[in-house]
Amino acid sequence: MEFYEFIKTANVEDVVLRQPLQPPSRGTLCVTGHHLLFSVREDGNARQVLLLLRNIDATEKSVENFSGYSSCGCVCRMTGSSGTITVKCKDLRVLQFDIPGMEQCLNIAHSIETLSCLSCVSEMYPFFYRPPHLSLQDKWGLSSTEEFYSQTKELHDRWRVSSVNRGYAACPSYPATVIVPKDVDDDMLMKVAKFRQGGRFPVVCYCHRKNGRVIVRSSQPLTGANRKRCQEDAFLLQAVIDGSDKGYIIDLRSSQQAQQARMTGGGFESKSCYTNWKRLHRQMERGKVLQESLVKLVEACSDESHNMDRWLSKLENSRWLSHVQTALSTAGLLAECVERDGRSALVHGSEGTDSTLLVSTLAQLIMDPRCRTLEGFLTLLEREWVQAGHPFQQRCAHSAHSHARFQQESPVFLLLLDCVWQLCRQFPLALDVSETLLLRLATEAYASDFGTFLCNNDQERCSLEVKEKTHCLFRALLRREEREWCSNPLFEPTELAIWPSVYPQSLQLWTGFFLRWTRETQHLVEAQQGIRKMRRSYHGQCHRLLFYKFLYDKKKHCSVLSFHRTLCKKKTTFHIIPMCW
Missing domain, CATH: 2.30.29.30 (Pleckstrin-homology domain (PH domain)/Phosphotyrosine-binding domain (PTB))
Structure with a gap:
């Protein structure tokens, strides 16, 4: 054409x-x-x-x-x-x-x-984009399954890298290699793949550094109305928990929805077959419900009536913040199972390509300090969303303004970025991620110069030679020229888990995205510029200590203005930072 x-x-x-x-x-x-x-x-x-x-x-x-x-x-x-x-x-x-x-x-x-x-992927702009500072010969992507396995030493005793999906014979939406228990051979994995929807059999996505417990994700089992069983599937899950007495299954559907899924061939893990697993249901909306929520929220943000009651009513009716709350609380539950209870956990919904990835990603951010660095965060997104088969081409075909009838669109990735923004706001020093980066990712997922978010899975990218003919967004973001605005200038690594508050008063509308084209958000850009100037201008540790004292001294309730006066008395040059608490 x-x-x-x-x-x-x-x-x-x-x-x-x-x-x-x-x-x-x-x-x-x-x-x-x-x-x-x-x-x-x-x-x-x-x-x-x-x-x-x-x-x-x-x-x-x-x-x-x-x-x-x-x-x-x-x-x-x-x-x-x-x-x-x-x-x-x-x-x-x-x-x-x-x-x-x-x-x-x-x-x-x-x-x-x-x-x-x-609709033809090969005719889209990433196949024509050729910036002078990037080369198609550069490595595409940040990490492979093999590299993740080699870097996670806790996996070496009981887990292995399997090539059962080489050629995408077992699962079209999985990468060619996956991490599975050593006791389960590839023939068993093929049988388990036939028992799980879309072939998405349980694979390891995270291993806790201290207790060795893992997070495993998959799709729903195909038990159907006849309650079919699969001995290989039960054996695989038993191999996951090994000698421990219990594991948790986080089913991202209500118990009623899971029961209804049997009528269409799906289902859930029964207690009789999976005796050492405790099933917990946490319903998370997806698909059309989530898309309609985004449409209603954007409509509310576009309302120029300046009527407070009307605005609050529309904001509540959109239920977007309720979805944010549910995602963070479910991720907190998954992290608590692994971090505090010391149990391995399996997480899945129906297909395992949307809410499953959302919850597993947030849980890893809560527990793992390596995922909270800039490179670790981008690697996490690549592993849990791009490689794990989130269908970006379908989910991001339209946003909130389209007049077309929505089919498979759903802003699950945008919901993830909103949840990450909530974490950054509640823990302003713990994540090396800037709001500017989150805004960039939100835009790139829907329309990009790069090939990272093209197609629906790794098989499609392979057939269209996306990795050979387009540039990788994550690689570009880690270039020295980009790091300054991608990273958080206040980042201070911590080995502790960060447990988000999900009380309604703790969650706020992401104004930087949903109100980004209004004059009221201009000060956010100015604040980011001020923070970066501050990082370049101050050299003494006393300035850092003063700033920490300002952040954490709750007894004195020091305001921004009084903090500024303190610095002025000490003849210190400092840029005031508006903080959101």
Whole structure:
């Protein structure tokens, strides 16, 4: 396919762009195979707005007179044939283009609608993106299963790396190699794969450094209405707990949902077959319910009525924060089983590709300090989401603005990033992750220059040669030029687990994402810049100690202003940091 076939009008002059946080500007709008390019030259200065077409969630067009610039420089009504295209992006930005000429407007709108919905992965922009500082010869990805196994010495006694999925014969959504008990051979694994939905048999994703207990994840067993059994599956789970007397199964469905799943061929682990496992049900919404929650929240954030009762009502009806609370509390339960009770745990829902990955990722962040470093966090995302088979292509096909009927879309990855943001807010020193990085990841998951979030699983990436023909986002984020804004300048490693509070008053709306295009969030960017200046400017340890005293001295309830005065008395140069507690 040639992109020019869908571009009837390549560029239009005298277009007025209206965008958040910026005054209206007039310039030239160009349409390419993958981008919208708006160029403006004012007062001798040229600037551009480049928008990836894949980032466009919906377009609205109307044919009418539009507002433009008069000769005196003010905005006025202009007559004649013209149109307006409103572009609603997956990152929640809304842009409006006032285009002179009705035919040009319709042509541009048609090109945007067609090119923003390309279904062929190999025609998407990551296959054409060639930045000068990256090479296709560079290693793709941060870590493999073999590297993770070699770095986790606690796994070496009882666990092994299996190549049973070489060629994706056992499970299309798993990587080629997985970590399983040494006592279970590959023939048994093939039988267990047939007993689990989608072939997602139990595999190890985490091993506790101190007690050696593991987190295992899978999909639901296919017991069906006849309550079928699989001796190999029961043997595998018994090998997971080895000599310990008990293990926990965290089923991310209600007991009623698990019972109903039997009617469609699914089911759960029965007590009679898995005698040493205790099953706990923690219902987590996913799929259409989660997508509708995001739509309602974005609608509430776009409401400009400035009515407090209306805003609070819409926020509550969206139930987004309830989903955040459920995810954090379930992850806390999983971490408690491993960290405090010293038991291994199996976590799964139905398919094991959504809520399962969400809970296992958050539990590892709670327990493991290695996952809370910048590189450790990105490696965790790669292992638990990219390699483990989260279907990004399906889940992130549309965001909150699309007029299309939602099919398999679900903002599970966005929910994860929101939960991580809550952890960063509650523990501002414990994670080497900046809000800027979380915002970047949220945008890249829906529309990216890189191939990391393309396709639905490792098998699809292999068949389309994604790793050979595109660049890896995580590799790019770890370059020296990117680390400064990706990392948390206040990061102080701790070996302790971080247990998040899930009380309603402890959770807040992620304004940096959901209200990122409003003027009220501009101070967040300024605060981040101030923090980074502070890190570069101070050298004495006394400044650090003073800052810690400010953070943790609850008896004096020191305010930002009084802290600033303290520093001024000591003739210390310091940047004030607005903290959220």
